[in-house]
Every structure is written in C-alpha cells, then in structure tokens.
Amino acid sequence: MKKYELKKHLHECLRREVMMSDKPFSWARTIHKAIKCPERRFNFWWRIVSFLYKNDSKLLKKLARRINRKLIQKYHTEIQPGTAIGPGLTVSHFLSVVINECTVIGCNFKIRQNSTIGISGRPGCATPARIIIGDNVEVGAGTCIIGDALIIGSNVTIGAMSFINKDIPGNSVVYTEKSLIIRTR
Incomplete structure (x- = not known):
C-alpha cells in the first residue's frame, strides 16, 4: 500500500471505530473519544500500530512491535501488526483473542473472547498460508x-466454540455440533 492509501485507511478506521461518527475525520475528535471512552482505546492504539508497522521504516516497525507488546499485556488480545483488517473491527471482550498476521479480514468484523485465527504451520504446505475473511463476519x-x-465468505456468523478448518461460503451460519451426554450412576 502506498503511504497515502495507508493514511486514508487509518483515518477511515479511526473514524468508524473510535470517533463512531459520520463526521469527517479529525485527530482532535479521535483523541478526545479515545481518552473519554476507554472501550475504544484498544482500537485506537492497534490502528496506530498497524499503520506504523506497514511503513517502510525499520524504526517505525520496531516502535509498532513495542506498542503492540504493551497492548497484549494490557488487553490480553494479540492481533499481530501485519494483519490486514478493514474498518469496523469490534472485539467484544478483550480476553485471549489471537489473530495471525497471515489473515486478511474485510469490513465490520466482530470477534469475541477466547478466539484464535491462525495458520496451521504444517511443513511442506504447497499453497501460501493465508486466511481470507470477508465483510460482515461474526466469530x-x-x-x-x-x-x-482458508476462505470465509462475507455475511457469515460462526457460532461459539466452533472449530473451522475448511472454507465457508458467504451468507452462512456455521457452528460445530456438540452433544452433551449425562449419565447417572
């Protein structure tokens, strides 16, 4: 991405996730909301991390990794700096969320606690390791x-405690069927 496109993406993400307004982007309003609304601070700082990491400067990448380590310690949520996420990211509960940087996620993505998105890391994998998630997906x-x-289409809802290792077509509701067996003695 070019520097102009990165900056435009950052502004749009901050406008939708931190300002939460249809008004044009402004740093003053964004910082005001980040200070006033603690639930928006993670998005503010992670978007800054992502922007810094995607620049060509080694110094900015190092700064991005350092800020991201602080975010992981504070929020217990690890979204790697190289992850591509469209505007509208929502993390419902900041506890044990992990997203690998080989993931490309569309707009309006919502993820809940104790969720992991990552590559299997099998040796000798013929295809490039990538997980592509469409727009309007809830995990x-x-x-x-x-x-x-993996490719997960747009407008997909993935139910709680599901294990996904296959492609999911768009406009789907997916869950791993579980059965509870109670035996009395």
Whole structure:
C-alpha cells in the first residue's frame, strides 16, 4: 500500500471505530473519544500500530512491535501488526483473542473472547498460508479458525466454540455440533 492509501485507511478506521461518527475525520475528535471512552482505546492504539508497522521504516516497525507488546499485556488480545483488517473491527471482550498476521479480514468484523485465527504451520504446505475473511463476519466465543489457505465468505456468523478448518461460503451460519451426554450412576 502506498503511504497515502495507508493514511486514508487509518483515518477511515479511526473514524468508524473510535470517533463512531459520520463526521469527517479529525485527530482532535479521535483523541478526545479515545481518552473519554476507554472501550475504544484498544482500537485506537492497534490502528496506530498497524499503520506504523506497514511503513517502510525499520524504526517505525520496531516502535509498532513495542506498542503492540504493551497492548497484549494490557488487553490480553494479540492481533499481530501485519494483519490486514478493514474498518469496523469490534472485539467484544478483550480476553485471549489471537489473530495471525497471515489473515486478511474485510469490513465490520466482530470477534469475541477466547478466539484464535491462525495458520496451521504444517511443513511442506504447497499453497501460501493465508486466511481470507470477508465483510460482515461474526466469530463466536471460544472459536478456533486454523488452516493454511482458508476462505470465509462475507455475511457469515460462526457460532461459539466452533472449530473451522475448511472454507465457508458467504451468507452462512456455521457452528460445530456438540452433544452433551449425562449419565447417572
């Protein structure tokens, strides 16, 4: 991405996630909301991290990694700096959320606590390790999405405690069926 496109993306993400307004982007309003509304601070800082990391400067990448480590310590949420996420990111509960940087996520993505999105890391994988997630996707609590070349379409809802290792077509509701067996003695 070019520097202008990165800056435009940063402004749009901050406008939608931190300002939460249809008004034009402004640093003053964004910083005011980041200070006033603690639930928006993670998005503010992670978007800054992502912007710094995607620049060509080694110094900015190092700064981005350092800020991201602080975010991980404070929020217990690890979204790697190289992850591409469209505007509208929502993390419902900041607890044990992990997203690998080989993930490309569309707009209006919502993820809940104890969820992981990552590559399997199998040696000798023929395809490039990438997980592509479309727009308007919701991931339920305790979900694990693991694969090397997964595509999850747009408008998908993934139920809580699901294990996903196959492609999911758009406009779907997906969950891993569970059964509870109680035996009395």
